[in-house]
Amino acid sequence: MRRALLVIGLLVVVAITACATSDEGLGDRRVPVGGPPAAQSWALDDDTVTDAEYRKAVDDFVLCVRAAGYAVTDPALSPVDGLSLIYRITPAGDPAAYNDIVQTCNIGTMSHIEPRYVEPRHQRMDNRLRPVVAGCLRDRGIATSGQEENVVDFDARTENDDLLMECVLHAVNEVFPELPDVITIRK
Structure with missing residues (x-):
């Protein structure tokens, strides 16, 4: 929170x-x-x-x-x-x-x-982070393909930005707890 x-x-x-x-x-x-x-x-x-x-x-x-x-x-x-x-x-x-x-x-x-x-560059989420984001979304009823590379790919799976941001932040906190509390997320 x-x-x-x-x-x-x-x-x-x-x-x-x-x-x-x-x-x-x-x-x-x-x-x-x-x-x-x-x-x-x-x-x-x-x-x-x-x-x-x-x-x-x-x-x-x-x-x-x-x-x-x-x-x-x-x-x-x-x-x-x-x-x-x-x-x-x-x-x-x-x-x-x-x-x-x-x-x-x-x-x-x-x-x-x-x-x-x-923004003009290809964003690629860390390999350790992607499966945790995918799992969080699946736990909330959103199907993922396992081929998602970034926030944009995950966003295509759900139209609920709040849910996606919640899953991304949950994953960051779980996998990289030492990182800063504020992370800019661009789609």
Whole structure:
């Protein structure tokens, strides 16, 4: 339950970042309507995000959050998609200040770079994770083929996103309990 709430919280932050429609309340952290922040143009201007550019964006994000005084683990490869780099941030102090720092760092470093890196590539779920996700879905009455490679393949088996996310998070917690509480899941 804690993991699901943290995922929902992160997705809200990402949605706010990605869907900002005005500059109100952002001060000098304005998010351009309809486009990525200028601070990310170094990786986005050529419409291709390389492995090195993505890694630099994630490292810059981690450094930004650490510079604000929050503990962040070193990034690790997500077993959910085999592409995203994930990390654990330890919140402290005022929740609003924490959220503001994370959002500011995200906007300044990787909010548009990460999806542009992950989404066009073939996602492949870790071999140890796939059968646990499949078993969770089968236990809930959803047939699987055993040929699913990623969240998109599993999504084709069920139209219930909540059920799928529950099974993915259950599987991650069971197979990789040491991983961060927040893992971005893209379809």
